[in-house]
Amino acid sequence: MAYDTPKVPNDLSAFWMPFTANRQFKKNPRMFVSADGMYYKTSDGRDVLDGTAGLWCCNAGHNRPLITEAIAKQASELDYAPAFQMGHPKAFELASALRDMAPEPFEHVFFTNSGSESVETALKIALAYHRVRGEGTRTRLIGRERGYHGVNFGGISVGGIVNNRKFFGSLLTGVDHLPHTHLPDENAYTRGQPEHGAYLADDLERIVALHGGENIAAVIVEPMAGSTGVLMPPKGYLEKLRAICTKHGILLIFDEVITGFGRLGSNFATDHFGVMPDLITTAKGLTNGVIPMGAVLATSEIHDAFMSGPEEAIELFHGYTYSGNPIASAAGLATLQTYREDGLFENAASLADYWEDALHSLKGLPHVIDIRNMGLIGAIELSGIEGAPTKRAFDAFLQCYDKGLLIRTTGDIIALSPPLMINKAQIDELFGILGGVLKGLK
Numbered sequence: 001m002a003y004d005t006p007k008v009p010n011d012l013s014a015f016w017m018p019f020t021a022n023r024q025f026k027k028n029p030r031m032f033v034s035a036d037g038m039y040y041k042t043s044d045g046r047d048v049l050d051g052t053a054g055l056w057c058c059n060a061g062h063n064r065p066l067i068t069e070a071i072a073k074q075a076s077e078l079d080y081a082p083a084f085q086m087g088h089p090k091a092f093e094l095a096s097a098l099r100d101m102a103p104e105p106f107e108h109v110f111f112t113n114s115g116s117e118s119v120e121t122a123l124k125i126a127l128a129y130h131r132v133r134g135e136g137t138r139t140r141l142i143g144r145e146r147g148y149h150g151v152n153f154g155g156i157s158v159g160g161i162v163n164n165r166k167f168f169g170s171l172l173t174g175v176d177h178l179p180h181t182h183l184p185d186e187n188a189y190t191r192g193q194p195e196h197g198a199y200l201a202d203d204l205e206r207i208v209a210l211h212g213g214e215n216i217a218a219v220i221v222e223p224m225a226g227s228t229g230v231l232m233p234p235k236g237y238l239e240k241l242r243a244i245c246t247k248h249g250i251l252l253i254f255d256e257v258i259t260g261f262g263r264l265g266s267n268f269a270t271d272h273f274g275v276m277p278d279l280i281t282t283a284k285g286l287t288n289g290v291i292p293m294g295a296v297l298a299t300s301e302i303h304d305a306f307m308s309g310p311e312e313a314i315e316l317f318h319g320y321t322y323s324g325n326p327i328a329s330a331a332g333l334a335t336l337q338t339y340r341e342d343g344l345f346e347n348a349a350s351l352a353d354y355w356e357d358a359l360h361s362l363k364g365l366p367h368v369i370d371i372r373n374m375g376l377i378g379a380i381e382l383s384g385i386e387g388a389p390t391k392r393a394f395d396a397f398l399q400c401y402d403k404g405l406l407i408r409t410t411g412d413i414i415a416l417s418p419p420l421m422i423n424k425a426q427i428d429e430l431f432g433i434l435g436g437v438l439k440g441l442k
């Protein structure tokens, strides 16, 4: 019997939707029923331009033939293979492909199923790495205010978004936070990296002085913070963090779940900024968002530290039932091939200036208090309505959706991150709709 579902379900109550105003949504649902290239199709038959690559993940656009064919073929050939003590070719091929596109020291890949799991994995690898080297006192972790590292306990502990933390108890112990890097008074309307704020990295020295560097395992930051509202690293900031971590033997983890796979016009933000961390977390664009998958990239120095002891002994007690799942691996390989063959990272790099000019042309519209950008990412910060924070940006989101554009909002910040296949006409369409909405926003 063919599997079929109605295009619009008549009962919305059972699905408890993630990060969604459930009651508001269910009164007036917004449903996508198909997608192709740069556009979604709604249940009422309208095209909606994807201004956010889904959730920062569909970097190659939608319904890409190589990816959908690879998934179908793999499902009919080898649907699943056990991830522990067994292998299948595609996971090894994908790991090698990732190694080949990553900066040189990153020779090894640990597969997960999401960005959140990549973060947990990287934090655990960092802790275990110090322990296997006989530096087991290094147990403390350092994150950053406003950081987003997914929603699992490690990630929300090192993360710095208050609503993602405050409902969930005492979290991990032994965590400190660096200050965030958003300095609106000094850096408003900056194009690319802001001039001011490198000194904020010096706070790491304060934390080291407080706890002793020998007790600190790792610092985790997004090289460019996405989900919190697009916060750029000030010039020199990442370099300083790197230097202080190296000085004290602390590992530096870059959470590249958003910045990986071409978002800044390069393979990884690590390449873009020329600052080398010790571990890189990825997900999202790895499979174009089509099948859940994440990966942690590790240097040989970290990986090799585990490769001692008897050969038949498991070296790292960590992994997931779906680590390197065959269908996800096939999707990953086809996604990387699509990026390469279509020159999508190059397209992102070549359109970055056009994107920047179009974005900054919204300066001066009502309620706009800051605009910032990098690669194919943009943010427009609005002043909040007194007593009703987030409402103004959410109204913009609803109006854009009605007019055929998907944007994303966090607080009163509008975040934009279109698929990397976008062209100039679509950039004009995007900012035409958004500009019109902002002009009329209450």
Ligand SMILES: Cc1ncc(COP(=O)(O)O)c(C=O)c1O
Pocket: 113, 114, 115, 116, 117, 119, 148, 149, 150, 151, 222, 226, 227, 255, 256, 257, 258, 283, 284
């Ligand atoms: C930097 C960063 N890390 C981790 C995550 C979590 O990823 P996921 O939602 O796949 O668990 C996200 C998601 O937006 C992210 O932006």
